Amino acid sequence: MTTVFENPAALLGTEGTALGCTDWLQIEQERIDLFAEATGDHQWI
Structure with missing residues (x-):
């Protein structure tokens, strides 16, 4: 269910x-890995 304000x-x-x-x-x-590729952020935490 979506709440709309x-x-x-x-x-x-x-x-x-x-x-x-x-x-x-x-x-x-x-x-x-897909997120890293999409954002260009391959830095590990």
Whole structure:
């Protein structure tokens, strides 16, 4: 479900409220490599 805020004040009014969450996503090395290639950022952390 998507939450739409009519204005910034409406968003600020949700402070401290859980707006929703998604399922866990396992990040594989291939996805990391693709991100590095797309952004040009191959620096390891």
